[in-house]
Amino acid sequence: MAGDRLINVAIADDHKIFRDGIRMSLKYRDYIKILWEADDGKHMLHKLKIKTPDILLMDIQMPEINGLHALQLIRKEYEDIKIIIVSMYDDKETITKMMEYGANAYLSKTSDAEEIYKAIISCMNEDFYFNDLVNAAVLLKLQHRRKVRRFYPSSVNFNDKELKILKLITEDKTTEEISENVFLSPRTVETIRQNMKSKVGAKTIAGLVMYAMRNKLVE
Known part of the structure; x- marks a missing residue:
């Protein structure tokens, strides 16, 4: 399991209740340490410069800098961070775009604690986590051969x-x-x-x- 080493996790979401929920769900999990939290995109990028996590759980809709733009900025400077998008949006176009821009996983905010933990471990061990949301989005994109940025x-x-x-x-x-x-x-x-x-x-x-x-x- 990720070499049985401590996994540093950061949470970026503008809703404190949601951040609290994720933090509590991971509190007693083996090998997990919550490194820091951020309540908007700008705050998140500032935190990254101070302490770089292994895993970043990030929302899309955030003040200051939204998740899509933040994802692009992060990937230019921090290639090794595993980014798990946790969003209320479940439309296939958004999911595919986030994966193409460098996300390692995409979860719905309705995901339970077990799936969030599973995604973290999978991203650390295998670099990605494919769930039904991602599989369906990729399949639809291929079927319709949508024109996307290459x-x-x-x-x-x-x-x-x-x-x-x-x-x-x-x-x-x-x-x-x-x-x-x-x-x-x-x-x-x-x-x-x-x-x-x-x-x-x-x-x-x-x-x-x-x-x-x-x-x-x-x-």
Whole structure:
């Protein structure tokens, strides 16, 4: 579980009651420490410069700087932070846009404590967390072939080993399961995953998966 080390979590939301709820839900969870809270986008960016969390739970609709703009700013400077969007919006266009801009997961504010914890652990261990909301949004986007801003090159060459690992990633296999399947160490699998992300210009595994599906590298 994330190497059994302490996971520093930050919460950015303009509703104190919601921040309190998340903090209380994570208070007694193993390996979790609430690093700080912020009540608007500007405050959040200021806090990031002082203490950088492993996980950032962030709302979209915030004063000063909204979540979408904040996400873009964060990704330019803090590539390693795992960003989990927690929002009242569940429309597929918003979800897809946030994932394409670099979010590692997208949760509804109706998510229970168990799913929030599960998303945190998944993002730390596997770089992303796909739930029904994200899966449905990505599928609809592919079906309708909507025109979206492209962040990735249109043609990238992957070798056979990379393509096999890519297929296993889209099947939601863990690093350990992939390593057993392709007879490589988990560290080597992780290195290959990072190389594939670099090839297509993706910041997250979600971005890599969407690139693969968009370009028909996997079914």
